[in-house]
Amino acid sequence: MSTAFPMTRAARPEPLRDSLTMLGRQIRRLRRYPELTVIVVAIPLIFLLLFVFVFGDTLGAGLAAGAGPVGGDRADYANYVMPAILIMTVASVATGTSSTVSMDMTTGITDRFRSMSISPGSVLTGHALGAVVQNVISLVIVLAVGFAVGFRPAAGPLEWLGATALLLGLSLAVAWLSVVGGLLARSVETASNYGLPLVILPFLGSGFVPTDSMPAGLAWFAEYQPFTPIMDTLRSLMLDTDLSAGTAWAAGAWCVGLTLLGYLYSRRVYARPRKA
Template sequence: MSTAITDSVTMFTRQTRRLSRYPELTVIVLAVPLVFLLLFVFVFGGTLGAGLSAGATGDRSDYTNYVMPGILLMTISLVAAGTSTGVTQDMTTGIMARFRTLSISPGSVLTGHALASVLQSLISLAVVIVVGLIIGFRPEAGLLGWLGTLALLLGLSLAIAWLAVAGGLIARSVETASNFSAPLTVLPFLGSGFVPTDSMPGPLAGFAENQPFTPIMDTLRALMLGTDLGAGTAAVAAGWCVVLTAIGYAWSRRVYARPRRA
């Protein structure tokens, strides 16, 4: 166990050095969610804010508060594309093959990628929240609310990171790996990220209400805005994070353990 931890820290350090040497990777990841945030707040915010559910005053500031969870999840999903690309680069350049010959814990290589992805996600999320505060995001969460928000964002970041590692392992090229986050980026749109699910037509509303990102976004919204939310929704959100993490970790270890075909 101590060897696995030490090796994982070493691989995590390797990935953080890579991020520090190529800061443009984080800048590129940040650009898209920030553009979407500004677009939805300043272009669509007035109209969409007026259509929010009962209890909102129906202005742009209300919509800014509403849309932030969706933008945060989009940010995490976009970081995943960079993680998948990095894993695929390691696979195609032969460094993974070199790691296999070393006397190190097999899972440490994957853990280094996953933890570095979580770190990049946290940095990106912090920047997005700061920009949100500048343009009108007004959270009312107390200390427990922010701790819950951080815990949920950490859990989701870890889950998506492991799925991204698995995606990078199975991708045959960097171009393929870079498309990994496309479905994940769309999910906030097909959930409660930008409009309430009850405004959608029947079949789409059914999908939106039951997909993994919706309870996570609803829980984040309630935690940050200090509103009431049923304990069941928060439990479902936490459960999805655990399930996705387990799937991504098991999938990654299984793919990494088998020989890679040319």
Template sequence: MTALSLAVTDSATMLRRQLRHMLRYPSLTVQLIGMPVIFLLLFVYVFGGTLGAGLGGAAGAGGGGRDEYLAYVTPGILLMTVGLCATGTAVAVAMDMTAGIVARFRTMAISRSSVLTGHVLGSMVQMVLAVAVLLGVAVAIGFRPDATPLEWLAALGMLVLISLALTWLSVALGAQSKSVESASNAPMPLTLLPFLGSGFVPTDSMPDWLRWFADYQPFTPVIETLRGLLLGTEIGHNGALAVAWCAGGTVACFLWARRLYERAPVR
């Protein structure tokens, strides 16, 4: 068996391990799926009437109000969903690092990268489930994207790219954390950055100093790309920036996570 086929086989085994954990302990998965839905309903029905009235044509729909805000905010909450799923990955990696299971894996004839890859693939499964549920709820309450099948495919690809980058970052944070508690807090900025971008309000409504950060942080081009694909708004250079951020982040975080996993003492 070649090294590549061994890595693929072992990664599939580790993925099955993660899926069994999800089935045996469903509370974390339910929380990761439920929180974005709660945020969506909160922002649409509590804040949507006021915030939507101030959007103008930013959402790509006319009228202003709650329906327009639903169209505007859904891409931002999609990205928040990916961030929440990545947070769960950091916790799972930290549990493996602190519970001694990694020491056992290191004595076995398995691909070293498969342990981390299994965590990443398991997180991707959670992300797909969470995104599907969120989109289902959004459509049920009035979200009406006008994307073509090709644009839907591109939007899904964008979500996969950002999910890979954030998940490998969370794997690294989990491997670096000294406890499960610290691992659960380390990725929290991932769920807050959409608030400091164009996820919930247009950046031109912000003070100049905050607008500069909001325009140039990584999440804003991803959100604008998703919004353009789903709603037909202008994407401009955001698509290229989003792909560059995701590709660079994935490679850098993968190398960081692998180095931490190889060098970290088993606690």
């Protein structure tokens, strides 16, 4: 006959404390391997330089001819394309997060965490919050380069506050989706490909050209995919142009909905026994 002893206070899981401990683990990893952030930032920076310096004059002139929200030169197009580059930065971090989660799952450290008296969700929360921290660092770098190549926002303090809140909300949503990808992947190599669709989505939205310039079917998809209202809202906030209330609400709803979806599904996957 076995007797069940209640856990002592010291052994009882504390979700907040455990999550902060796991976040500290991810921050130490970022400090130890700064090249991980450099690789993440490289992709959006390459596209920023490519579209501003190679295509900027032509695309800027095309937007002006179509009565777009910018003028017609390279600097104006830099203002237009910057929200897409920021979204692409957030999406690029997702590939690294999925790989990190998959590495923990395949190397046995996750099994060790399961055997410890810690909150199960804290392991996943640490990964998600670590991704948000990496996003903040990456976004600051990309914005600095954007200013260097001609990005000139007209946003005031309130607009910048709104844009920052939206980017943080999107970062958290994408972080939880990338955690799901890492849990589902059977190898680190597979997990590294899970974020690729998110990197491509800005191209299939209003990130680089207005959606009304696209063929009908593609324009419909571009109009209703998650990143388009987020990019439109960021653009309106940063350039201090008219912002549709419906677009702003849609952007916020996508961030909240994707966060809940990723969080709940990742907890469900994490609770299942991992197949060999």
